[in-house]
Amino acid sequence: MKISPEVAGEIIELPVQDGMQVKKGDLLVKIKPDSYKALLEQQEAAISAARATNLQQKATMMKSEHDFKRAEDLFGKKLISEQEYNAAEAADDVAKNTYESSLHEIERAQASSSQARDQLSKTTIYSPMDGTVTVLNSKLGERLVATNQFAGTEVMRVADLSHMQAVVDVNENDVVNVKLGDKASVKIDAYAGRKFKGVVQQIANTGKTTGAGTQEEVTNFEVKIRIDDHDVVLRPGLSCTADVETNMVKDAVAVPMQSVTIRTGDTNLSPEEIEKQKQKIAARDKGDNNAEFSNERLEKQAQKEEREKLAKVVFVKNGNKAHLVKVVTGIANDSYMEIKSGIQPGDEVISGSYSAISRKLKDGAKVKIDKGALK
Numbered sequence: 001m002k003i004s005p006e007v008a009g010e011i012i013e014l015p016v017q018d019g020m021q022v023k024k025g026d027l028l029v030k031i032k033p034d035s036y037k038a039l040l041e042q043q044e045a046a047i048s049a050a051r052a053t054n055l056q057q058k059a060t061m062m063k064s065e066h067d068f069k070r071a072e073d074l075f076g077k078k079l080i081s082e083q084e085y086n087a088a089e090a091a092d093d094v095a096k097n098t099y100e101s102s103l104h105e106i107e108r109a110q111a112s113s114s115q116a117r118d119q120l121s122k123t124t125i126y127s128p129m130d131g132t133v134t135v136l137n138s139k140l141g142e143r144l145v146a147t148n149q150f151a152g153t154e155v156m157r158v159a160d161l162s163h164m165q166a167v168v169d170v171n172e173n174d175v176v177n178v179k180l181g182d183k184a185s186v187k188i189d190a191y192a193g194r195k196f197k198g199v200v201q202q203i204a205n206t207g208k209t210t211g212a213g214t215q216e217e218v219t220n221f222e223v224k225i226r227i228d229d230h231d232v233v234l235r236p237g238l239s240c241t242a243d244v245e246t247n248m249v250k251d252a253v254a255v256p257m258q259s260v261t262i263r264t265g266d267t268n269l270s271p272e273e274i275e276k277q278k279q280k281i282a283a284r285d286k287g288d289n290n291a292e293f294s295n296e297r298l299e300k301q302a303q304k305e306e307r308e309k310l311a312k313v314v315f316v317k318n319g320n321k322a323h324l325v326k327v328v329t330g331i332a333n334d335s336y337m338e339i340k341s342g343i344q345p346g347d348e349v350i351s352g353s354y355s356a357i358s359r360k361l362k363d364g365a366k367v368k369i370d371k372g373a374l375k
Contacts, residue, residue, distance in 0.1 A: 001129065003028055003156045006122045007036065008146040011138060011155075018136040022127045022158060029155055030125040031144060040120050043113035050109045054102035057095070064088075064095035131160040134236050157236075164227045164234045165368045166198060168242045169220035172207055177246040179203075184225045189239040191232065198225040200244060254336040255314060255345060259351045259359040260329060263313045314339070315361055319350040324363035 006199055013030035016022060071088035074080045136159040138144065144153040166186045170178060184198040202224040211217045227234065312329055315322040327342030343349065350357070350367060361367075 001131075001158050002154050003148050003158060004152045004154050005029070005031060005125060005144045006117050006147055007031060008144055009033075009035070009123060010143050012141055014138065014140045016133050016136070018133055020133045022131060022133060024127055024130050026127045027124065028127050028158075029125045029138070031125075033120055033123040036116065036120040036123055039280060040113065040116040043109060043116045046109040047106065047113055050102065050106040054099070054106055057099040057102040060075040061092075061099040064092045068092035092230045111200055125155075127158055129158060129160060132159045133157070134159045134161075158237055160331040161233055161235070162230055164236075165201065166196075166225040166227055166240050166242055168223050168225065168240070169208070170223045170244070172219040172221065174205075175203065175221040175223070178244050179222060179246070183245040184245045185245070186227060187241050187243075188223060188234070196227050196229045198227045198242070200224075201226045211346070243333070249331060249338055249362070252330070253340075253345055254338050255343075255349045257332065257335060257337050257353045258354055258357055259314050259349050260327070260337050261314075262310050263324065264310055314343060315357070315363075315367075316343060317350055317367060320366055322350055322361055322363065322365045322367050 001267065009031035011029055012032045013027065015027055016029075022028065068088045068091070071080060071085050075082070075085040100145050133156055136155075138153065138155045146152055166184075167186075178200060180200055180203065184200055186198050187195040188194070188196065200223060204222040207219040207221045209217065209219045223242075223244070225244075227257040313324050313328050316325050317323075325342050328340040330337065330338030330340045350361070352361075
């Protein structure tokens with residue numbers, strides 16, 4: 001929690017240090033109160049003056065009211081003129097209005113006094129919670145800027161280190177799958193090999209774009225994860241990454257990510273090989289003098305390629321040969337992908353490098369398994 005003053009002034013007390021533990025209600029910082037005390041005394045004096053004026057106006061009102069009643073009696077007996085009667089009535093009205101005004105002046109002075117008292121109380125800042133001073137930006141004698149003046153001065157930060165959050169950036173393509181309450185696994189660089197359990201607590205409504213207008217442009221959304229493991233003391237600012245569990249399938253058939261590749265139709269060609277074949281045909285037809293025939297061939301080739309649909313496949317070891325099997329995939333994490341149909345538990349799926357599986361391996365090719373690597 002950021003601690004910033006609501007009033008400006010010089011720090012005269014700063015009894016805390018960076019890393020110090022504090023309790024709720026402990027003094028954190030005190031600002032020189034002299035000017036605020038003087039302002040409060042001035043407003044208290046204004047209240048006294050307004051009350052004194054009010055008493056005078058009340059006496060004047062009572063006298064004018066008495067004079068008006070006497071004038072009414074005399075006017076009824078034809079002992080004074082109408083002009084004298086009207087003057088007495090006007091004086092009574094003025095006295096009443098002046099008295100009402102003096103009451104409002106008391107209220108105004110009391111409001112100003114209350115505001116001055118509030119400002120004086122804000123010269124002393126107490127800890128709003130039990131926690132630890134994680135950041136201390138100010139020193140004794142420094143002059144602070146109030147939060148109502150631009151951004152204000154952040155004196156310090158107090159955090160409850162027993163309740164920590166991991167703040168991570170999630171790409172716009174993935175954030176649509178993240179929900180409040182999703183379980184998460186947080187890896188903190190300072191605790192290598194340890195995974196901390198967590199729960200998604202907050203998802204930003206607005207994304208942050210970096211590298212705008214360049215090839216590196218990316219939009220991420222800030223996601224806050226509550227860390228539920230409290231057996232170690234974590235410090236603010238530690239670097240971390242997180243895996244969010246957006247879906248789960250029990251007893252799934254799963255294979256390594258690199259085992260799943262793409263083939264086009266029944267040609268057993270990879271997308272890269274199809275592209276090379278297309279380029280060769282285009283280059284050969286470019287030198288053909290019969291332009292109409294060339295265009296027809298290109299059109300037929302395009303139609304053929306359009307009919308061919310990309311399919312996800314894996315290679316299953318059958319004896320000493322690789323057998324291509326089309327599969328339907330499901331959810332995935334960083335290492336494994338769910339296979340919904342196409343293979344069964346116990347099938348020996350071939351795995352290896354991206355180049356070996358995606359570019360080199362063909363249906364029916366002989367394979368040799370050596371220490372889990374494709375040769």
